[in-house]
Amino acid sequence: MTRANRVLVLNSGSSSVKYQLLEMEGTEDGAPARLAAGLVERIGEGGGRVAHTPRGGKRRERELEVPDHAAALRAAAEELAADGLPPDAPDLAAVGHRVVHGGQRFTEPVVVDEEVLEEIERLVPLAPLHNPANLAGIRTARALNPGVPQVAVFDTAFHTTIPEPAARYALDARVAEEHRIRRYGFHGTSHAYVSRRTAALLGREPAEVNVIVLHLGNGASASAVAGGRCVETSMGLTPLEGLVMGTRSGDIDPAVVFLLARVAGMKPEEVDALLNERSGLAGLCGDNDMREVLRRVDEGDQRARLAFDVYIHRLRKYLGAYTAVLGRVDAVAFTAGVGENAARVRAAAVEGLDVLGLAVDERLNNAPGREPRIISPEYARTAVAVVPTDEELEIATQAFALVTT
Numbered sequence: 497m498t499r500a501n502r503v504l505v506l507n508s509g510s511s512s513v514k515y516q517l518l519e520m521e522g523t524e525d526g527a528p529a530r531l532a533a534g535l536v537e538r539i540g541e542g543g544g545r546v547a548h549t550p551r552g553g554k555r556r557e558r559e560l561e562v563p564d565h566a567a568a569l570r571a572a573a574e575e576l577a578a579d580g581l582p583p584d585a586p587d588l589a590a591v592g593h594r595v596v597h598g599g600q601r602f603t604e605p606v607v608v609d610e611e612v613l614e615e616i617e618r619l620v621p622l623a624p625l626h627n628p629a630n631l632a633g634i635r636t637a638r639a640l641n642p643g644v645p646q647v648a649v650f651d652t653a654f655h656t657t658i659p660e661p662a663a664r665y666a667l668d669a670r671v672a673e674e675h676r677i678r679r680y681g682f683h684g685t686s687h688a689y690v691s692r693r694t695a696a697l698l699g700r701e702p703a704e705v706n707v708i709v710l711h712l713g714n715g716a717s718a719s720a721v722a723g724g725r726c727v728e729t730s731m732g733l734t735p736l737e738g739l740v741m742g743t744r745s746g747d748i749d750p751a752v753v754f755l756l757a758r759v760a761g762m763k764p765e766e767v768d769a770l771l772n773e774r775s776g777l778a779g780l781c782g783d784n785d786m787r788e789v790l791r792r793v794d795e796g797d798q799r800a801r802l803a804f805d806v807y808i809h810r811l812r813k814y815l816g817a818y819t820a821v822l823g824r825v826d827a828v829a830f831t832a833g834v835g836e837n838a839a840r841v842r843a844a845a846v847e848g849l850d851v852l853g854l855a856v857d858e859r860l861n862n863a864p865g866r867e868p869r870i871i872s873p874e875y876a877r878t879a880v881a882v883v884p885t886d887e888e889l890e891i892a893t894q895a896f897a898l899v900t901t
């Protein structure tokens with residue numbers, strides 16, 4: 497009898513669940529194969545929707561009420577069952593969960609037990625938008641599949657190697673310690689996967705190369721990876737710090753918060769919502785989607801132009817800073833929705849940065865493709881690359897390795 501070789505991956509957000517079912521072994525080419533992928537949206541908001549794509553098949557969409565995460569997972573299970581892929585016991589080796597905040601303790605994926613659940617719960621104040629959704633996903637999957645190991649894969653894990661000078665804020669040390677205030681960093685699964693793939697693209701071992709990864713999705717973060725180990729990242733205590741994002745401000749003077757409280761009379765939760773949900777590109781120009789921002793730039797819209805310029809300015813500052821952190825940079829890798837698709841963002845981010853050895857070849861940068869590829873000219877000292885991320889594949893790989901070794 498062959499052993500269970502499928503992994504269900506759940507990436508639970510506050511109001512959505514992305515899922516994938518993968519076959520890990522015994523596939524035609526020996527690499528893990530995605531059997532189906534889907535997205536359940538608008539959980540608890542009314543007007544819910546599930547979109548599902550089976551391997552080699554057509555995407556289908558339906559509307560349904562999704563009052564909570566349990567309902568979202570049931571919807572995902574129904575979609576999978578309709579393809580003849582019921583995600584339950586005999587075939588399923590593990591359910592892999594993206595957990596955003598793992599604090600300092602979780603440096604590796606773990607099989608979830610009561611104690612792990614308690615620890616993830618204890619970290620809720622540090623990731624109030626993400627960890628509760630991740631917990632709901634784990635609890636629901638466990639109830640649906642009681643015999644299958646639930647594996648938590650943490651966004652923070654890859655960043656636990658960041659040295660103290662980069663991880664500490666210059667705060668009263670006792671206060672910082674008491675409240676666990678330090679740089680944790682996020683999107684670690686993506687930074688790990690993309691930095692490794694970038695080394696492979698250069699034909700080198702991860703231990704031999706220094707890479708700056710720019711994960712530019714709705715949330716966005718940069719990391720500096722030296723010889724396969726993360727040494728710096730732009731997100732901090734929470735996923736709010738660093739780059740300009742779709743709706744998040746990234747770096748600001750912390751005194752802005754006091755001003756808004758004292759002068760504008762805003763409550764802490766109102767400031768929180770302002771910085772997390774109504775800032776970034778959306779705050780600057782009203783649109784959080786880079787496609788829309790670029791369309792408006794082309795129409796001569798000045799607000800969109802400014803939003804784009806602020807976004808690019810911040811990116812370039814981080815490129816300079818991380819070059820100083822690494823000393824030698826072998827590659828800069830663009831990834832996630834914006835990084836993989838927006839050639840203009842890539843071109844603007846490195847334009848004129850000969851001083852850092854950076855340049856892109858216009859033809860290579862604009863060539864379509866889904867494969868990892870180099871877009872810098874041959875003469876450039878540092879390779880610039882587009883390396884599509886795959887957080888779900890990385891979570892499945894880590895979860896499967898944990899339960900089979």
Ligand SMILES: Nc1ncnc2c1ncn2[C@@H]1O[C@H](COP(=O)(O)OP(=O)(O)O)[C@@H](O)[C@H]1O
Pocket residue numbers: 712713714715742784785786787832833834837838
């Ligand atoms: N062709 C494109 N050009 C510019 N931006 C794009 C393009 N396609 C997707 N995006 C951007 O990618 C974002 C989503 O990225 P993604 O990595 O899926 O984010 P998340 O995982 O945070 O939802 C969208 O908000 C959109 O702005």
Ligand SMILES: CC(=O)OP(=O)(O)O
Pocket residue numbers: 596651682683713714715716735
């Ligand atoms: C941690 C984080 O910001 O995740 P996302 O980009 O998925 O919101």
Ligand SMILES: [Mg+2]
Pocket residue numbers: 713714715
């Ligand atoms: Mg993402």
